[in-house]
Amino acid sequence: MLSLAALYATPAAAECAPRFSQATQTVNVNASDVGNSAVARENFDIRVGNDQTGSCSARLRFSSLTGGEQRPDSGFQLVSGNQEIDILPDENSAPSTKSDLFVPGIAGRSNGRAVPFRLAFATPWGILSGVRQTEILVNLIDEGGVVVDTMILYFNFSVPDAVDLRIVGATGNDSVAEIRLGRLDSRQTNRSDPFAIRVWSTSPYSIAFESENNGNLMQDGGPDRIPYTLRLGGQEVPLSGTIAKTVGSATGTLGDIHPLQVEVEPFVANAGDYTDRVSVTVTAG
Structure with a gap:
């Protein structure tokens, strides 16, 4: 009887032979937005097959192959179902409670089971x-705790050239802001209260200013004009739409502050209200 039992146990153990359907897999995550709450997501499957006739289960264990780093610089999250997956620092690290994903019901002699995943990649300013x-090693572990197959996941995270700006120290909203010069004294130099633009960018960027009236305050309903100067960090900038300043690096999380001030030299003009509109263009890349 013992001999028969031993003979019977051998084919039963061979009923499950889990394997990956491919040795490598690439997942591309393309960010379409950048911001403090922006997240890019991509869904993908890992297919696990079974070369034998029985149905069985296995576990997937994930570890990093990129210098022990678990995540790129702004972080990613790997989820399957309701389980967030821990990425171990390397394959020799002890498993955690979340590093192994249980995969039940791997049918034999079939296309196997597609295990769904969701990859989320945060893209904040900075x-x-x-x-x-990022390269991830995935070990396939059978019911006996033996690693029977491996595959490599390549996660490619793509972040576009992106910019945003805010005008600070002015009234209005994010797209249109108003600088009030108050009552101008025609006999002396007039200066606005300091204001600024705050710029966020994922790459080096340039700033340009374009005046609707070529650097003149135009009289409302009248022919007079008053020339003015716009200064960026104390330096006069062109108001023709040409590049006024180039910054050779991306910004940090808080962005870059560029101080501005409007200056009006002594002038001759009739009384009235005077205005100009200036477009600020920030270009990344």
């Missing part, structure tokens, strides 16, 4: 544009 790759 991140750099470009493509960064």
